[in-house]
Amino acid sequence: MLKNEAGHWYVIFSCEVAEIEPLPVGNSEIGIDLGVTHFAALSDGTFIDNPRHLRHGQATLKRRQQALAKKKRGSHRRKKAVKLVAKAHRKIANQRRDFHHKHSTQLVQQHQTIVFEELQIINLTKHAKPKQDENGTYLPNGAAAKSGLTKSILDAGWGQFQHMCVNKAACAGRVVLFVNPRYTSQVCSTCGTVRKKSLEERWHSCECGCELDRDTNAAVNILRLGRSQRRETCVEAPPF
Ligand SMILES: [Zn+2]
Numbered sequence: 235m236l237k238n239e240a241g242h243w244y245v246i247f248s249c250e251v252a253e254i255e256p257l258p259v260g261n262s263e264i265g266i267d268l269g270v271t272h273f274a275a276l277s278d279g280t281f282i283d284n285p286r287h288l289r290h291g292q293a294t295l296k297r298r299q300q301a302l303a304k305k306k307r308g309s310h311r312r313k314k315a316v317k318l319v320a321k322a323h324r325k326i327a328n329q330r331r332d333f334h335h336k337h338s339t340q341l342v343q344q345h346q347t348i349v350f351e352e353l354q355i356i357n358l359t360k361h362a363k364p365k366q367d368e369n370g371t372y373l374p375n376g377a378a379a380k381s382g383l384t385k386s387i388l389d390a391g392w393g394q395f396q397h398m399c400v401n402k403a404a405c406a407g408r409v410v411l412f413v414n415p416r417y418t419s420q421v422c423s424t425c426g427t428v429r430k431k432s433l434e435e436r437w438h439s440c441e442c443g444c445e446l447d448r449d450t451n452a453a454v455n456i457l458r459l460g461r462s463q464r465r466e467t468c469v470e471a472p473p474f
Pocket residue numbers: 422423424425426427440441442443444
C-alpha cells in the first residue's frame with residue numbers, strides 16, 4: 235500500500251508482527267490497567283510511563299498550530315505553516331507507534347497471559363450530540379466536560395496498543411483476554427470490599443491492610459477477572 239502524508243510517500247507493509255516468533259508456553263500472567271497518570275499500571279506493581287518525548291512533540295505541535303492560526307488565508311507562509319503542523323503530527327504518530335511496539339513486544343515475550351479491560355473508546359470519543367428536552371431547549375450533554383478525557387484517551391492510543399498485543403500474542407502462541415471494566419478501580423484487590431473513590435483519589439487504602447496505588451489495585455482486579463473468565467470458559471468446554 236502506498237500512502238502520502240504531509241508530502242512524504244510511505245510504502246506500508248503489513249509485517250508489524252514479524253518480529254515475534256512462537257514462544258514456549260509459560261506460566262506468567264499479567265493484568266494491565268491503561269490510564270492517563272501512567273500509560274499502564276501492571277498487576278506486578280510496575281508502571282509503564284508515557285514517554286517524555288511525546289510531550290515535547292505535543293508542545294511543538296501546539297506551537298505550530300498557534301503560528302498557523304495567525305497566517306493569512308491563501309498566503310505562501312500559511313502553506314508552509316500547514317506543512318510544519320502535518321510534520322509535527324506525523325512525528326508524534328511515529329513516536330507513539332514505536333513506543334507501543336516496544337512495550338507490546340516486551341509484554342508478549344514476558345507473559346503467557348495478558349489481561350486488559352475492554353475499552354469503551356467509542357462511547358467516550360464519539361461526538362456527543364446535543365440533546366433537546368420537550369420544550370426544544372438544548373440540555374447540557376457533558377461534551378465539554380468529556381473532551382479533556384477524550385483527548386487523553388486518543389493521545390494515549392490505547393486501542394492501537396491493545397491491537398499490537400493481540401497480534402503479537404497470536405503469533406507467539408500467547409493469550410490476551412479482555413474483561414468488563416466495571417468496579418475494577420473500586421473493589422479491594424485483597425479482600426473484595428468496595429472502596430468508593432473519586433477520580434482524584436490516587437491511592438487505594440483498605441481496612442484489610444491493603445495499601446496500593448489506585449491503578450495497581452485495578453490491574454490486580456483485572457488479572458483476577460481474567461483468571462475467573464478463563465475458568466468459566468474451561469468449565470463450559472466439553473470434558474475431554
Ligand atoms: Zn481490602
